Amino acid sequence: MNSFNIDSNPNSNISKKIKQITDEIESLPTLPGVVSQIIELTSDPKTSFKDLSRIISEDQTLTARILKLVNSAYYGFPRRISTITHALIILGFNEIKNITFATSILRTFGESDNLGDFNREEFWKHSLGCALASKMLAKTLRYRISGQAFTAGLIHDIGKIILDQYLHKSFAQIIEKVQSENISIREAEKDVLGITHAEIGAWLAKKWNLPAEIEEAIKFHHLPDKAIINPQLTAIVHLSDILVRMESIGWGGDDKIPSVNPLVWNSLKPLKPDINESYIQYFTSIFETEIGKVCSLFDIL
Numbered sequence: 001m002n003s004f005n006i007d008s009n010p011n012s013n014i015s016k017k018i019k020q021i022t023d024e025i026e027s028l029p030t031l032p033g034v035v036s037q038i039i040e041l042t043s044d045p046k047t048s049f050k051d052l053s054r055i056i057s058e059d060q061t062l063t064a065r066i067l068k069l070v071n072s073a074y075y076g077f078p079r080r081i082s083t084i085t086h087a088l089i090i091l092g093f094n095e096i097k098n099i100t101f102a103t104s105i106l107r108t109f110g111e112s113d114n115l116g117d118f119n120r121e122e123f124w125k126h127s128l129g130c131a132l133a134s135k136m137l138a139k140t141l142r143y144r145i146s147g148q149a150f151t152a153g154l155i156h157d158i159g160k161i162i163l164d165q166y167l168h169k170s171f172a173q174i175i176e177k178v179q180s181e182n183i184s185i186r187e188a189e190k191d192v193l194g195i196t197h198a199e200i201g202a203w204l205a206k207k208w209n210l211p212a213e214i215e216e217a218i219k220f221h222h223l224p225d226k227a228i229i230n231p232q233l234t235a236i237v238h239l240s241d242i243l244v245r246m247e248s249i250g251w252g253g254d255d256k257i258p259s260v261n262p263l264v265w266n267s268l269k270p271l272k273p274d275i276n277e278s279y280i281q282y283f284t285s286i287f288e289t290e291i292g293k294v295c296s297l298f299d300i301l
């Protein structure tokens with residue numbers, strides 16, 4: 001899997017700030033081994049169902065969660081599915097990869113040791129909502145890798161968790177500022193730290209060796225016109241973040257609904273030549289039919 005340095009100038013102010021902040025993080029949260037293995041296996045066309053089910057079955061909690069989910073009303077299959085191999089045949093590689101990723105991320109970062117005003121449960125609802133919205137947009141626009149859209153949507157704001165976990169005092173100050181000054185979390189982050197959750201999240205994605213386009217989508221989800229590797233993926237995550245905010249799903253740290261960057265429509269034209277800002281209503285109506293799924297998926301995970 002390739003990774004690259006999005007920030008081409010290591011001496012820039014942002015790079016220095018990231019280094020300063022991340023140097024304080026003593027032990028980096030690691031991407032659960034099973035997730036890295038699954039990401040690698042599912043990108044290899046030679047992988048068989050057997051390989052994948054063997055890896056998942058080695059993790060008992062993961063196996064139990066996947067089986068609970070495939071047997072839930074979320075999928076609504078009429079017959080009981082009792083093995084991972086069966087779940088894989090019915091749902092396919094991509095769906096199992098998405099579930100594994102979401103389960104593992106929530107298992108690692110779901111609960112906070114810190115007391116404070118940042119509600120993790122609502123945060124993960126925002127993130128899961130964004131993952132499902134990204135998947136819906138990818139499907140609607142026939143974007144080639146909808147699984148990648150789910151992953152990028154799920155962890156687009158992971159930088160906020162890093163700040164909450166490792167720089168808790170500054171993060172509490174940021175949340176306090178959001179509320180007292182009625183500003184966006186990005187503005188508060190810039191005031192307090194000089195950088196934002198997007199840059200911290202991209203740094204983590206790089207450490208985790210996630211594909212460069214996912215790293216880019218995290219870094220530029222608020223500035224989608226800056227994306228160069230895969231502007232379509234970044235545009236999808238940018239739109240999804242706005243959709244979940246419009247539909248009040250969970251809480252991303254502030255109550256602002258940012259406006260859509262008009263340049264995302266240009267990025268998406270290769271997928272849908274007539275796309276423009278009027279599509280937002282169409283996307284909202286499709287997404288509204290899936291909102292119930294966000295809560296039921298969240299409850300199971």
Ligand SMILES: [Fe+2]
Pocket residue numbers: 156157197198221222
């Ligand atoms: Fe964000």
Ligand SMILES: [Fe+2]
Pocket residue numbers: 126130156157241252
């Ligand atoms: Fe967000």
